[in-house]
Amino acid sequence: MQLNHLFTLGALLLPAFAAPSEVIEERDPMTRQGKSHQKPVDTKYFHEPGGNDELGHYDIRYFKESVSYEERGDTLHHLIRSYLTVFREKNIETWVAHGTLLGWWWNGKIMPWDWDLDTQVSASTLTWLGENLNMTFHNYNWTNEDGTEGQREFLLDVNPNSAERVRGDGMNVIDARWIDVRNGLFIDITGLSETNPSMQPGIWSCKNFHRYRTRDLYPLRETVFEGVPALVPYSFDKILTEEYSARALTKTSHEGHHWVPEQKEWVRQGNLHSRKPHVPRSLQTEENPKSGLGNLLRVL
Ligand SMILES: *[C@@H]1O[C@H](CO)[C@@H](O)[C@H](O)[C@H]1NC(C)=O
Ligand SMILES: *[C@@H]1O[C@H](CO)[C@@H](O)[C@H](O)[C@H]1NC(C)=O
Numbered sequence: 001m002q003l004n005h006l007f008t009l010g011a012l013l014l015p016a017f018a019a020p021s022e023v024i025e026e027r028d029p030m031t032r033q034g035k036s037h038q039k040p041v042d043t044k045y046f047h048e049p050g051g052n053d054e055l056g057h058y059d060i061r062y063f064k065e066s067v068s069y070e071e072r073g074d075t076l077h078h079l080i081r082s083y084l085t086v087f088r089e090k091n092i093e094t095w096v097a098h099g100t101l102l103g104w105w106w107n108g109k110i111m112p113w114d115w116d117l118d119t120q121v122s123a124s125t126l127t128w129l130g131e132n133l134n135m136t137f138h139n140y141n142w143t144n145e146d147g148t149e150g151q152r153e154f155l156l157d158v159n160p161n162s163a164e165r166v167r168g169d170g171m172n173v174i175d176a177r178w179i180d181v182r183n184g185l186f187i188d189i190t191g192l193s194e195t196n197p198s199m200q201p202g203i204w205s206c207k208n209f210h211r212y213r214t215r216d217l218y219p220l221r222e223t224v225f226e227g228v229p230a231l232v233p234y235s236f237d238k239i240l241t242e243e244y245s246a247r248a249l250t251k252t253s254h255e256g257h258h259w260v261p262e263q264k265e266w267v268r269q270g271n272l273h274s275r276k277p278h279v280p281r282s283l284q285t286e287e288n289p290k291s292g293l294g295n296l297l298r299v300l
Pocket of ligand 1: 151
């Protein structure tokens with residue numbers, strides 16, 4: 001979502017595709033309050049501790065304090081891994097969307113300046129989630145590379161307004177959330193439905209007016225995101241270009257990060273020179289030389 005603010009040209013040309021949901025969600029109650037002098041009715045289901053900046057990225061029920069850059073990266077990494085793994089285990093179709101899809105396009109990872117993650121499901125999946133998995137907690141266990149184990153808990157919360165497939169007052173464009181209960185960071189899940197099947201068959205839309213053709217979504221492509229199996233829309237390049245402009249697929253510096261092609265990583269500026277350059281494995285010297293011929297050659 002953060003990217004929207006930077007690719008303003010794209011936003012001007014394609015307002016329907018680029019309207020950042022958080023901004024609209026948060027602004028409405030203030031405007032209404034100012035005009036009518038009445039206490040606005042809070043129709044919003046999901047609440048965040050703050051407006052559309054950093055604090056807009058935490059669920060208010062689980063927010064304790066702002067997390068560091070490192071903790072955010074670690075949280076988002078396990079958020080998406082747990083979500084994709086649990087959904088796959090349960091055979092629930094979902095795919096990555098918006099800025100999360102753009103991160104996948106670059107290197108199969110979350111872009112390090114991102115604050116939240118976006119996924120999509122079909123409206124029928126959303127209905128099923130609401131009926132069967134609303135307010136369920138999910139344990140996710142994993143083993144780190146160094147052998148240590150990690151365990152976290154996530155909440156799947158489905159917005160009761162998700163049954164309504166039109167935008168309404170704009171306060172409930174997010175249909176469901178997958179929330180890290182330790183700190184409140186989350187994945188926004190939105191449903192896509194054919195809102196006008198007689199006039200516009202094959203056009204799928206979310207409540208925030210992003211539109212997709214059936215053939216651009218399906219068949220979904222099998223891929224890997226943050227190291228776990230994932231799905232992306234069939235015409236991911238078209239979808240990304242429409243939403244963020246072609247420039248988003250080539251621009252190599254963003255929000256204080258630089259794309260380093262040799263590493264296939266976005267590296268935070270300031271870390272650029274302290275990081276060791278990437279050396280292909282074939283050219284690396286052995287850290288722990290083995291005995292035998294290798295050592296002999298080294299000595300000679
Ligand atoms: C994760 O580990 C905890 C404790 O070690 C265990 O109680 C739980 O069942 C595990 N969850 C899964 C999904 O394996
Ligand atoms: C999910 O559960 C919460 C808490 O009970 C409830 O407020 C909400 O309406 C439920 N969502 C759906 C889709 O039923």
